[in-house]
Amino acid sequence: MKVEVAYARPDVQVILALEVAEATTAEGAIRQSGILERFPEIDLAQNRIGIFSKACKLDQILRSGDRVEIYRPLIADPKEARRNRAAKSATSA
Template structure:
């Protein structure tokens, strides 16, 4: 008997300063990251998420919305940065230099 293939287990994660949500899902193998995000219900729960703006990744490694998923993947939806990391580092270094002087 050959039935439908077993779904793979994945998670979709999103966090704000006030709340963190991880939604476990069973999806078909090769489901795209975008399809998993849609299926998670997070787009309805958090209307600020815009996949045209928010970057996504799998376990901290950036990927595109068309990335096919594998067993155990965690799709992460990232919020836009509020500060440029390079500029923040420059400001900290400059401040440290002033303190030494």
């Protein structure tokens, strides 16, 4: 079955299409794609993953057409960043 594995950094984004066997897990597809060799900063023990923006675990069984996405760690807490932007906006208004 056909699936995709996706990863993005600020400087580059890749989506790798590959054929995998039925009952392949998300981790299996990631490893088969070769993306771990291409991007050595990916650590499956640390990086979260998802299928079409919905978080999943490494042992998730894939379906034909799924896109496994590997997410980078957040560099800032989204709630805190939003508060900071709101505070900055309020003081400049």
